[in-house]
Amino acid sequence: xxxxxxxxxxxxxxxxxxxxxxxxxxxxxxxxxxxxxxxxxxxxxxxxxxxxxxxxxxxxxxxxxxxxxxxxxxxxxxxxxxxxxxxxxxxxxxxxxxxxxxxxxxxxxxxxxxxxxxxxxxxxxxxxxxxxxxxxxxxxxxxxxxxxxxxxxxxxxxxxxxxxxxxxxxxxxxxxxxxxxxxxxxxxxxxxxxxxxxxxxxxxxxxxxxxxxxxxxxxxxxxxxxxxxxxxxxxxxxxxxxxxxxxxxxxxxxxxxxxxxxxxxxxxxxxxxxxxxxxxxxxxxxxxxxxxxxxxxxxxxxxxxxxxxxxxxxxxxxxxxxxxxxxxxxxxxxxxxxxxxxxxxxxxxxxxxxxxxxxxxxxxxxxxxxxxxxxxxxxxxxxxxxxxxxxxxxxxxxxxxxxxxxxxxxxxxxxxxxxxxxxxxxxxxxxxxxxxxxxxxxxxx
Numbered sequence: 354x355x356x357x358x359x360x361x362x363x364x365x366x367x368x369x370x371x372x373x374x375x376x377x378x379x380x381x382x383x384x385x386x387x388x389x390x391x392x393x394x395x396x397x398x399x400x401x402x403x404x405x406x407x408x409x410x411x412x413x414x415x416x417x418x419x420x421x422x423x424x425x426x427x428x429x430x431x432x433x434x435x436x437x438x439x440x441x442x443x444x445x446x447x448x449x450x451x452x453x454x455x456x457x458x459x460x461x462x463x464x465x466x467x468x469x470x471x472x473x474x475x476x477x478x479x480x481x482x483x484x485x486x487x488x489x490x491x492x493x494x495x496x497x498x499x500x501x502x503x504x505x506x507x508x509x510x511x512x513x514x515x516x517x518x519x520x521x522x523x524x525x526x527x528x529x530x531x532x533x534x535x536x537x538x539x540x541x542x543x544x545x546x547x548x549x550x551x552x553x554x555x556x557x558x559x560x561x562x563x564x565x566x567x568x569x570x571x572x573x574x575x576x577x578x579x580x581x582x583x584x585x586x587x588x589x590x591x592x593x594x595x596x597x598x599x600x601x602x603x604x605x606x607x608x609x610x611x612x613x614x615x616x617x618x619x620x621x622x623x624x625x626x627x628x629x630x631x632x633x634x635x636x637x638x639x640x641x642x643x644x645x646x647x648x649x650x651x652x653x654x655x656x657x658x659x660x661x662x663x664x665x666x667x668x669x670x671x672x673x674x675x676x677x678x679x680x681x682x683x684x685x686x687x688x689x690x691x692x693x694x695x696x697x698x699x700x701x702x703x704x705x706x707x708x709x710x711x712x713x714x715x716x717x718x719x720x721x722x723x724x725x726x727x728x729x730x731x732x733x734x735x736x737x738x739x740x741x742x743x744x745x746x747x748x749x750x751x752x753x754x755x756x757x758x759x760x761x762x763x764x765x766x767x768x769x770x771x772x773x774x775x776x777x778x779x780x781x782x783x784x785x786x787x788x789x790x791x792x793x794x795x796x797x798x
Contacts, residue, residue, distance in 0.1 A: 359465060361387035366426055368393045369435030372777040374404050376435050378513030379458055384412045391425070392416040423447050430454075433461060436508050436534070458514035459506060459529070460538050467523040472629065473539075473546030475531045475567070476553035476583075478676030479622045483552060484528055485650055486626035489643045491526055494633045501525060508532070526633075533558050536567045545570035548632060549596070550625050551579035553675055554586050556701070563590055571596040578628045580621060601628045612644050618679040619649065652782045654680050654764075657789045662759030665750070665789045668766035669782025672699060674706035677768035685713035689761045691753045693718045693746075694732075695725035696769030696781075703728055706768065711737045716756045718742075718749045724769035746781060750788040 365388045370376045383390050391414055394401060398418040405416055417425065423444045426432060432448060432455040434440065440455060448455060456464070472487070474480045488505055495503045502525040504517045509530070521527070529546070531539070537559030539545070545568055555564035565587050568577065575596035577584075584598055605624035606612050612623055627640055649655070655667040668680045681690055692714045710717070717732060719725050719742040732740050739756070743749045746765075753763040765785045771778040 359386075362389070363430040364389045364391070364428060365431045365433060366391050366393055366429045367433045367435070368421060369437040370394055370396075370401060370404055371435045372437065372771075373511065373779060375509060375511060376433075376458070376513075377404055377408065378511065379433075379515040380408055380413070381411050382513060382516045382519065384408075389414045391429075393421045393425070394418055395421065426453070427451055431456070433458065436532075457535075457538070458508055459535060460542065462506060462514050462518065463539075463542060463544060465518055466521055466527075467525075469521065469524070470526045470548075471544070471546045472526065472528045472548045472550065473531045473567070474528065474550045474552070475533075475536065475555050475564070476551050477533070477556060477673045478671070478679060479552030479618060479625075480530050480532075481650055481670070482619060482622040482653065483550060483626050484530055486623050486643070486647055487550075487629055488528060489647075490626060490630035490635050490640060491528065491633055493639050493643070494630075494635060495526065503528070506530070531555075531567070533564070536564055537561050540566050540569065543570050545575070547571070547575050548629055549575070549577045549579075550629055551577070551583045552622060552625065554583055563592065565590065565592045565594070568592070568594045568596065573597075576629075576632055578625055578632075580625075599628055601625050606644070607641075610641050610644050612647075618683060619654075623647075652779070654683060657786055660754070660789075660792060662761075663754060663757040664762045666762060666764045666766075667782050667785055667789075668764060669771075669778050669785060671766040671768055672696070672770050672778060673701050674703045674768050677766040678706050678709055680764060680766045681709070681713045684762050684764055688713060688715050690714045691716045691718065691757055691761055691763045693720060693749045693753060693763065693765045693785075694768050695720040696722040696767045696771055698722070698724035698727055699770040703731065703768070707731060707735050710735055714738055716741065716753070718753050718756075720746055720749050720767070722769055746784045747788045750785065750792060754792060 360383055365383055367376055367380055367390060380390055401418055421444045426448050432453060434457050445455060474483050491503050495501050504521055505528045506514050507530040508514060533556045536555060549568060557564050571594055573595050577594060577596050577598045578601055581600050584600055601624050603617060603620040603624050605627055606620055630640060652667055652670040657665045657667050671677045671680060684690055690713050694717055716739045741752055743752050771781050
């Protein structure tokens with residue numbers, strides 16, 4: 354079957370265009386494949402105007418903004434959800450009763466794609482960094498074998514997921530950013546990565562007993578690439594996978610390579626990428642060349658400005674306590690960090706982060722959010738750390754600067770989900786950068 358024919362003539366409801374329109378390319382692909390596509394999104398038409406104008410120009414059949422009428426969905430052949438909407442959303446109850454398929458981009462991709470080699474990158478933080486290094490390494494492999502393609506499946510990418518179905522073929526390599534919520538879905542589909550890369554131990558989601566259940570369908574010629582810490586946790590949980598475990602250390606990257614990451618966690622993530630690349634016979638000389646040209650990702654411990662001896666770092670992509678702690682440890686020198694923290698509740702535990710803060714941070718500036726509200730009392734109990742609460746990111750920057758002395762580092766590493774007025778983690782990062790640069794302009798004037 355030609356994959357385009359699968360969608361031809363189908364009535365498909367796409368629920369949610371993504372925080373930054375991540376579903377746009379997939380919707381365009383579905384329309385061009387002959388599907389009758391309707392968009393449903395709880396966001397207002399004004400917020401989605403530009404996206405809707407574009408999609409209507411390529412043949413969008415219908416859209417509804419501000420609500421998701423459950424009755425409309427009963428006329429559909431297929432429902433595709435963006436990651437903004439969980440599968441247990443109330444508007445889907447009648448859909449399930451009618452046995453109408455409900456899929457995320459990734460689950461539908463795997464159900465339709467031919468047999469491929471799957472490289473899954475998992476963990477609470479560091480996935481994007483690993484992928485940014487591993488992708489150019491494996492591109493070199495695919496260049497050497499003209500018949501093999503490389504694809505990156507990432508639901509947060511503007512390139513889409515289903516769009517890869519146009520070109521993907523048997524035997525191609527797929528690098529997938531596996532978010533925690535995707536792990537039980539892979540398990541339910543009886544899919545395990547052929548190469549499973551763990552940056553940290555993922556959070557257990559759904560009905561799984563352990564996040565390592567995602568390894569259940571690996572075979573003896575598969576691999577697990579992880580740090581000593583992750584493998585030790587797996588062993589302590591009596592996990593005995595069939596695949597070969599490869600313990601990886603940051604020292605795997607030779608010092609003479611001149612790798613310029615932002616701290617020890619970047620170096621560890623780079624070593625995971627290198628270990629995985631070696632499984633595909635990537636030569637160290639090729640890897641060395643890639644590492645020299647690699648640039649750290651924006652919004653991840655990104656130095657924005659130094660103002661009167663105080664450095665401002667943007668780590669807006671941090672949405673978990675583990676990633677925030679990794680950033681703090683990388684920057685801290687004699688408790689010189691002022692941490693801007695807070696946001697929407699993502700369901701994580703923060704005890705481990707709070708226990709480490711007195712060693713590295715002298716002031717916390719809280720920004721609003723449901724997660725901040727839930728954790729505020731616990732933050733106030735952190736000994737030896739001043740905790741301040743402000744109403745906005747702008748006020749947080751100014752408050753942090755007022756509390757700082759020469760040599761301090763202001764770290765915007767929220768450690769919580771983005772939401773509400775922030776819109777997304779990219780939006781909040783851009784707001785932080787604007788305020789910092791505006792602060793510099795005020796001082797110059």
